[in-house]
Amino acid sequence: MTTLFTDDHEWLRIEGDVATIGVTDYAQSQLGDVVFVELPKVGRSLKKAEAAAVVESVKAASDVYAPITGEVVEINDALVAEPALVNSDAGGKAWFFKMKIADKSQLEGLMDEAAYAKHTA
Amino acid sequence: MLARDDQPSLQRTPLHALHLALGGKMVPFAGYDMPVQYAAGVLREHLHTRASAGLFDVSHMGQIALRPKSGKAEDAALALERLVPQDIVAIAPGRQRYAQFTNEAGGILDDLMVANFGSHLFVVVNAACKAEDEAHLRANLSDACVIESLPDRALIALQGPKAESALAKLCADAPAMRFMDSAPRKVSGIDCFVSRSGYTGEDGFEISVPAEHAAALTNALLTDPDVLPIGLGARDSLRLEAGLCLYGHDIDTTTTPVEGALEWSIQKSRRAGGARAGGFAGADSILSQFEQGAARRRVGLTPQGRAPVREGAALFADATSSDPIGRVTSGGFGPTLNAPVAMGYLPTSHARAGSSVFAEVRGQRLAVQVAAMPFVPNNYKR
Numbered sequence: 001m002t003t004l005f006t007d008d009h010e011w012l013r014i015e016g017d018v019a020t021i022g023v024t025d026y027a028q029s030q031l032g033d034v035v036f037v038e039l040p041k042v043g044r045s046l047k048k049a050e051a052a053a054v055v056e057s058v059k060a061a062s063d064v065y066a067p068i069t070g071e072v073v074e075i076n077d078a079l080v081a082e083p084a085l086v087n088s089d090a091g092g093k094a095w096f097f098k099m100k101i102a103d104k105s106q107l108e109g110l111m112d113e114a115a116y117a118k119h120t121a
Numbered sequence: 122m123l124a125r126d127d128q129p130s131l132q133r134t135p136l137h138a139l140h141l142a143l144g145g146k147m148v149p150f151a152g153y154d155m156p157v158q159y160a161a162g163v164l165r166e167h168l169h170t171r172a173s174a175g176l177f178d179v180s181h182m183g184q185i186a187l188r189p190k191s192g193k194a195e196d197a198a199l200a201l202e203r204l205v206p207q208d209i210v211a212i213a214p215g216r217q218r219y220a221q222f223t224n225e226a227g228g229i230l231d232d233l234m235v236a237n238f239g240s241h242l243f244v245v246v247n248a249a250c251k252a253e254d255e256a257h258l259r260a261n262l263s264d265a266c267v268i269e270s271l272p273d274r275a276l277i278a279l280q281g282p283k284a285e286s287a288l289a290k291l292c293a294d295a296p297a298m299r300f301m302d303s304a305p306r307k308v309s310g311i312d313c314f315v316s317r318s319g320y321t322g323e324d325g326f327e328i329s330v331p332a333e334h335a336a337a338l339t340n341a342l343l344t345d346p347d348v349l350p351i352g353l354g355a356r357d358s359l360r361l362e363a364g365l366c367l368y369g370h371d372i373d374t375t376t377t378p379v380e381g382a383l384e385w386s387i388q389k390s391r392r393a394g395g396a397r398a399g400g401f402a403g404a405d406s407i408l409s410q411f412e413q414g415a416a417r418r419r420v421g422l423t424p425q426g427r428a429p430v431r432e433g434a435a436l437f438a439d440a441t442s443s444d445p446i447g448r449v450t451s452g453g454f455g456p457t458l459n460a461p462v463a464m465g466y467l468p469t470s471h472a473r474a475g476s477s478v479f480a481e482v483r484g485q486r487l488a489v490q491v492a493a494m495p496f497v498p499n500n501y502k503r
Contacts, residue, residue: 032354033164035454036427036461038483054483056429058163058454059354 004107005116006067011091012110014101018073022095023055023064023086026120032057034086039075039097046070046099048106053096055086068106070099134180135275135332136339143350151248153181156352163354167456170321170359171497174281175351176342179320183251184271184329185258187242191265197242200265201235204257206378206401208388214239217303217316219386221378222257227403227410228374229381230257232366236303236316243303243314245276245327247368274314275335280325280359282500283347288315288326291341295326300501309334309341317502320356322363322495324502361462362455364421364494370432371419371450371464377403379410380466382419387411418472421494422449422463422480424487429454429461430480436465437479440486446471449480457497467491 002014009027013020028034036056046052046066053064075097079085085094101107111119131154140147145156156178158166169175189197198209207220217236221229231250236243246254251270258268279288288295292308292315303316314329330338342348357367366372372381390396393408401407424430431452435445452463463480471478474493479486 032158033162035164035456036429038428056454058167058358058456059157061429061431 003113004110005113005119006065006110007119008065008067009120010064010067012067012107013095014107017101017104018098019068019070019101020095020098021064021067023090024116024120025090028086028090028094031055031062031086032059034083037079037083037086037096039080040072042072042075044072046072055083064096066099067110068099068101068103070102072097073100074098132181134178135335136178136180136277139336139339140178140350145350145352148353150353151181153248155181156350157354158352159350161349163352163358164456166349166351166355167358169349170281170351170355171323171457172282174279174283174287174325174345174348175321175355176339176348177278177280177351177356178275178339179278179327180275180332180335181248182276183246183248183254184274184276185244185246185255186269186271187244187258187262188267188269189241189265190267192240194237194239194241197262197266198237200262201242202391202397203401204261205233205235206387206391206404206407207235208390208397209235209242210397211388211390212237215302215304217301217318221372221383221386222254223378223401223403223407224374225402226374227377227406229368229372229376229378230254230374232368232372234303234316234318236314238303238305238314243329245329249369271329273332274329275332277328277330277335277339277342278319278321278325279328279342279348280319280321280323280351282324284323284325285502287342287345287348288328290345291338298326300324300503309338311338313338320363320365321359322365322497323359323500358453358456361451361453361464362457362495362497363499364464364496366419367451376419376466377407377410377415379407380415380417380419384411414469417447417466417468419450419464420467420472421474421492421496422452422465422478422489423492423496424461424463424480424489426487427461428482428487430463430482430487430489434463434465434480434482436467436489437481437486438471440479445481446478455496462496463489464494
């Protein structure tokens, strides 16, 4: 299992041909208290960089982008019911959705944990 | 997803160093580098203010003294009545009143507080408008008043149910004040102007203090365990739940006080048939709207789902119509209500509380109900 990161402060956990996607702890610290999350529908085909989900704090709404191209195969209903999970467990329980990876070569441009730590330092 | 522009030309309030020391997250606001939140975060800061007491730096706002050249405060009041539709003459010494500067079309140039300090008037205006407001006053009132801008004063708001007990420790006179009382008072031995008012819907005080004493006074208030520093983020969510207008968003030069649902702030003496009816900028259109009603009105909006409906969202009469009938002017999440809240403009035909409309958010039509404001009951000490 590999975890990769994007410039937009999202993480991808790769298991076989499925990627689980969430936002990083750094992102949640910048967003502040999350009060609403909107997720894509299961079965939706997403293109890389397309707005896929929305995360809203008291102050503002932010898009979560599809970090890669693929189909949404599962979404985290528990996160919709309890948006504050983003603040308490961004890297774990607050996963957003899972995608079937269409093109594994798109993973090559993403950062590993050490590179992402430098990116946010 | 996240960006911050550094703007080196931003101004600083006398409490800037204290904000940094308290861990404030600084953002540009109305030309100032201001704390949008502290470590507690917007949600907790909001809830703390409603439950206990919050301290806000609002020193970016403009403070101006209007001193009558005749020596009679009533002459300054009569002069100011040329620019606002409120009865200023009737403000008793030691009291203040909410007002709006209007333009010739009846639009709102800014909203403000006006206090009668006995010998002169003291006004507080919005940060983003203060240069224009001062020029407006100089251009129109210089025959009757000396307009003295007071940039060397900070302004601190202390808001919430424990504001009274917190301020009482430093100002024994504070508990006896009523909502909208405003007068010079000693706080910790410092010569301040204290008013019992604010922008949260809660009981509380606004304290104008000489800049050189601002940090000491703020630190003294913050030693009270009931008092937490609160940023602009919670200030906005608190005022939205209280149904209070944010100038430049909910009211501006394109909205009149009648459209803005601010009729309550215009006394009978300035309306048709009153002792000093009219005589202010835009009186023709504003007084005719009093008679005939306005075509649109500012209303409270409660989205029926969980999704916040934010400023700029178009409002529709139904789920499918293509032409918007109105627009959201402020919207977000109300932490006290634990639900989204908004305000905006709708045609009078749709402005009644309980009416159903739709807001467009990310291409979807969301059901929204017109609601009475305030969303959270006021807690003023009258």
